[in-house]
Amino acid sequence: MLDLKTIRENPDMVRSAVASRNDTAPIDDILKLDVDRRKVLSESENLKAKRNEVSKQIAKMKEKPAALIAEMREVGDQIKAFDEKVGQIDQQLNDLLLQIPNIPHPDTPVGKGEDDNKVVWSWGEPRKPDFEVIAHWDLGPKLDIIDFDRGTKLSGSRFYVLKGLGALLQRALTSYMLDLHIKEHGYTEIYPPYLVKSDCLYGTGSLPKFGDNIYHDEEDDLWLVPTAEVPVTNLHRDEILQPGMLPLYYVSHTACFRREKMSAGRDTRGIKRVHQFEKVEMYKFVEPEKSEDELDRLVKNAETICQQLELPYRVLALCTADISFPANRSFDLEMWAPGSNEWLEVSSCSNCGDFQARRANIRYRPEAGAKPQYVHTLNGSGLALPRVIIAIMENYQQEDGSIVVPDVLRPYMGGLELIK
């Protein structure tokens, strides 16, 4: 959420920032509501000050004056009417503010769509085998490590079953990634609830605009997490973090659930875009002036995984039209999949500035006695699993269709060297 003061003082800056994201914001409506709100609020507050004063006088009187009390009853009714009006305006204002995306960082390239994302650097040479690489959706069933038919039987399209060494590969990847981030990168592991209240999704910016893509339980009004970012952000919702507590680095491995309604019909084959997948998510709460450096380190942490897995990748600076709603700047990591013949997004690392902190009311005290300030939050996948599994199946594939197990994963797979 943007600061109302920012909109009040720089409406044109906000307007053009939102436009650069191919989005629109009802700035004029907000400005009008803001003026109305303060007008009605001061009417109410003046009357309350009067009521407080008179009530204090009445308290001291032995004889309670009926006429004065009747007059104050009238004042009370007026206050109630003004407060109702303020409540309505607050609600309208809040509804509008929640729909405005974050303002892009000046270094975010301006663009109109994903074609305007900039490749900023890359690592490793994509392998060019002299045989035809089998796409993972064909190889998975052949090796009996992914069962698409039975996944569909159980739960419908975009569901799958990992079996035997496929399931083991996923488990090995998770453990390996968690261990690296915990032991080498200084993150603390979090195991959060997979079902959360609406408040949590408003906090990250997933609601109100993206509810269509999230599974919702009507009976208890709980939502299945689309990413660990949601529960982890809200760990410190409505808190003031004490001096010395920042930075906080968390890493969380969860299942992620997405309805994929907005991408209906896209990527229907394989495990690239599915309703349920595993992800290891890195998350940081930091001081505002550190967040830009922290974003660089977050990207590096994700890259380390790719490098140790020896999977070639490229890094994209997302353009204004493509960064996510709460982000001011994002870098994506993409691995080349020679069987599927496309780049796979395996990580998205974003700086959200104080956007989520303001929505979720997460503040910190720079030093004892100092005024609380909003923290900055960052999130980045480290990494998203099904796509890394695809990359391994297609990059480590041999001519006979067997898959060489990356070195770093072997200790997690009982020393296994080959999936065949």
Next chain:
RNA sequence: GGAGGGGUGUCCGAGUGGUUUAAGGUGACGGUCUUGAAAACCGUUGUUGUCGCAAGGCAACCGCGGGUUCGAAUCCCGCCCCCUCCGCCA
């Protein structure tokens, strides 16, 4: 799911309609004293909104939301969370 108890500021804790502008303690910060520290003593110390160039004023906040009243931490109604016991259960 049933019965009972509870939720007050950084924390502990008093407070059942009006000198409560939330007692007292604790923590933190500043000062006096001291070679330095501790102790003692004195002072300061919540959040948000709003008005104001500022100094500062005003308003709201005692789990959350309503209600009663001239006036609510206090009374009434609904909800949430925690604790104890019972039931059920991976």
